[in-house]
Each structure stands twice: as structure tokens, then as C-alpha cells.
Amino acid sequence: MHRLHPLTKLAVVGFCLVLGLFLPGLWLTYAAFGLIILPLAAWAGILPPFLRAVLKAALPVIISVFLVQGLFWPGGTPILRLGPLSLKEEGLMFAIRSAGRFLMVVSSFLLLTFTTRPDGLMLALSERGFPKSIAYVLLATMQIIPRFQAKANTILDAQRSRGLETEGSLLVRVRALLPLIQPLLLGSIVDIEERAIALEVRAFGRSGPKTSLLVLHDTPAQKLVRWLLLLGMLAVIGWRLYIALAPRFAA
Template sequence: METIDNSIAVLVRNINPITKLLIVFCLGIGCLIYPLPFVGYGILCLLVILGILIGQGKQVLKLIAGFGIPVTLMLLFIQGLYSPKNITMIADFGFAQMGLEGTMYALKISSTLLIFLAAFYLMLQTTKNSETVAALTQSGLNTKIGYLILASLNVVPQMQRKVKVIQEAQESRGVEISGSFIQRAKAFLPLIGPVVLSSLTDAQERGMTLEIRGFGINGDKPTSYIKVETTSLDIVLRIIAICFLISSLIPRLL
């Protein structure tokens, strides 16, 4: 998690993780339900602006460009040209015709995907995993399941650290880890075994330390170091998110 300290970033960081989860969920599902793709792109623009405001603009744009553009093109190609729903043709490429219905469908799917992606990214960048899990356990999730979630969220960064450390060790024993793709792949492949193995032994050790500190005690409600508060801002945001979800249903029902 980057620490950028403008007031908006601080504000976003202090929002209850549950509120953030709810917003991500409502935005994504709402856009999927709403019949036209344009709402989705509008919201995507808002997310990008939010990203820029909290100092994550470059990363969000990179994510959208790196994942969104290829996926959108692929969807447009498949759905736009070959969807069975195509009735209204809008363009003729010679080898295939582009249909309006398929194009709209492709755009909607891609916008929903991108919203989930961007919103989740922003959430992860502004929330500590431990806070998310603390908020979830506070609202009634079993501590053990909470730990399971936390542990799996932490596996990737832990492995990344481990890979970096072993790479340093390899470098200082004469392995070139920079250079051509093949050279890097050659240095990386032998890493996978030990990294996975040591992650497993780490998990076992961690399990044991948790046990000797009373993690398995049944019946007592554990307290948490991490305090997650629900402010009035959270309530307002939650209501807005749910309103958005409901309003996206209206055109379908009418």
C-alpha cells in the first residue's frame, strides 16, 4: 500500500472496508444490470478521476489500458461480429458484418469487468488487508475464516518478497537475472520449487505459533487490535451505493 497523504486519499483510506466492498459490488452489479453500457463507462471515468485524486491515476490507467483495451477488442471482435443476437448491422468488413446488439453486449461486459477491476484495485490500494478482515469479523464473520482470508491475501506479497530475496542470493552467486527474457526465465524457473516449498513450511510454522498463542480456543469472542469504525459518511455512501443498484434495476422493470 502506497502512502500518499492528500486529504482525499486520507478520507478514502478511512472509509470502512465493508462500505468499500459494498460500493465495489453495487457498482459492478449495477452496471451489469443496466441495459446500456454507457453508464458503465461514465462510472469508469469517475473511478479514474478518483484514482487521480488519490495519487493512483497512473496505475489505474495502466491497468485499464493493459487489461481493458485488449479484452474489449477481443470481446468486440467475437460478440460484435459473430453474436447470434446480431440483427441490426452497423458495419461491413467484408469477411463479417458487425452487429449493433453484439457490440453493445461486448461493451457492457467489458465496462463491467473494468469497473470491478478498477474499483477493486482502488480498494486494495487504500485498505489494509488486516482492516478488511477485522471489519468482516466485526460484522460477524468467523475469526478462523477471517484468518483464512487474510492468510491467502498475504500469500502473494510474501512470495514476492521471498522471490526477491532468493534472486538476490542467486545474483550474488553469479546468476544474471537481468537481460533477455530467456535469461530471466532461466533464472526464475529454478526459484519456483523452493519458494512454494518454503511458503508451505512458513504456513505450518505460522499455524503453530498461532496455536501456542491460543488461536484455537473455542467459546471466547476474541478482541482485535484493529479498530474499524463506521462513520456517518459510511452510512451515506452505503445508502448511495444501494440506491445506485436499485436505480439500475428500474429500466429493466419498466
């Protein structure tokens, strides 16, 4: 998995995204997660850290979706009473469907992040004629969450070494956030400036051919797999459109 061409892994992630966004029903997205994403993560040897990252990124959003949509769905059929609130069947179904799609989207991007070198992906896109500025924006977007998490953990460890209490009641944890926010924001601004300087030092904005120490190896088999994945994306999208539009044409 790690040795595959970056465009091959990008095609795999694109196929998983299409599955997550266009598969109908409640459970097909969860089946795709279990039958595609998890085996790929296991093949890459990153399954434990990958699952931890997926849980950290997706679980808070999924819980909030279930609470908001399940308890505050307008109208609907109540299936469980919780005082003045009630859990609606329609809201629960919508939450299950939305959580599966969000899980597929997050896990697909994390799989690409865990298995692909950013410079390799950027080089692969540039070799195919993709604008370098857009390629860099895409890579920076992919890296923003891991970089923020790493920087936040570093700042939190530094604050703990100075005697800051970060564990305990909810009030103690909220207080610990305040000394974390300002260094995180200022450090992120400095990091952006340093990255911009590094790009200019490497002649990022210079036109013309460039050399690279990184050499990407592609094979005819991987090219075939990429075309098959692209056809698979189009087939899934066409199938979903057919399911959605067939009743209208029949009527």
C-alpha cells in the same frame, strides 16, 4: 479515503460493483468508471499505480473479449472484412458492454485493495459478527493477485541476476516462463503453510473475545453514508429489473 472505516470503503466498492453489473446500455459503466472510480483513486493519492494495476489486470482480458466476440460471433451483421473473418456489429456491441463491466469489477476490487488494510477489513467484519473463517477467505482472495505478482517479480529478478534472458523475442520470453513457474508454485505452497502457522500463533481458531492492537474509528456520518449506498444498490437493481421486466408486463 485511507482513513475511512473499512466497511464504508466496502460499501463504496459494493455500490460500484452493482453499477458495473446492472447499469444498462453500452457506455454507462465507462461513465461510472470515469466519474466515480477515478476521482476516488485520485482522492486517495493512488491514481498512477492504480491505473497501471487496472491496465495490467484488465487489458489482456478486454483485448481477448473484443477479438473473440467481434470476430467469431455467430451470424450477425459484418461491418469489416479481415480475410476469411469478419467483424460483427453484434459481437462488437457485446464486447463493449462486457469490457465495461469487467473494468468496473476489477477497478472496484483494486481500489479496495489499494486503500484498505487487510487486517482492518477483517477486524471490521469480525466486529459485525461475520464468521472469521469466511472473512479470511475473502481477504485471501483479494490479496492473491498482488501477492502472486510480487512473488513473481522477486523470482524474475533472481533469475535475471543468474543470467537468465527475459527480454527479446516472443520465444525468449516463453523460455523465461519455464524457470518461473516451478519456484512460483512451490513458493506459494510454502507461503500458504506459513500463513496458516501465523494464524494459529495469533489464536485465529480460538473462541471467545480477543484483543487487537488495531482500533477502528467509526462515525455517524459514515454509517449514514453506508445506508445510503445500500439503498442506492437496491435502487439500481430495482431499476434494472424494471427495465428488463416492464415490456413483458406491458405485453
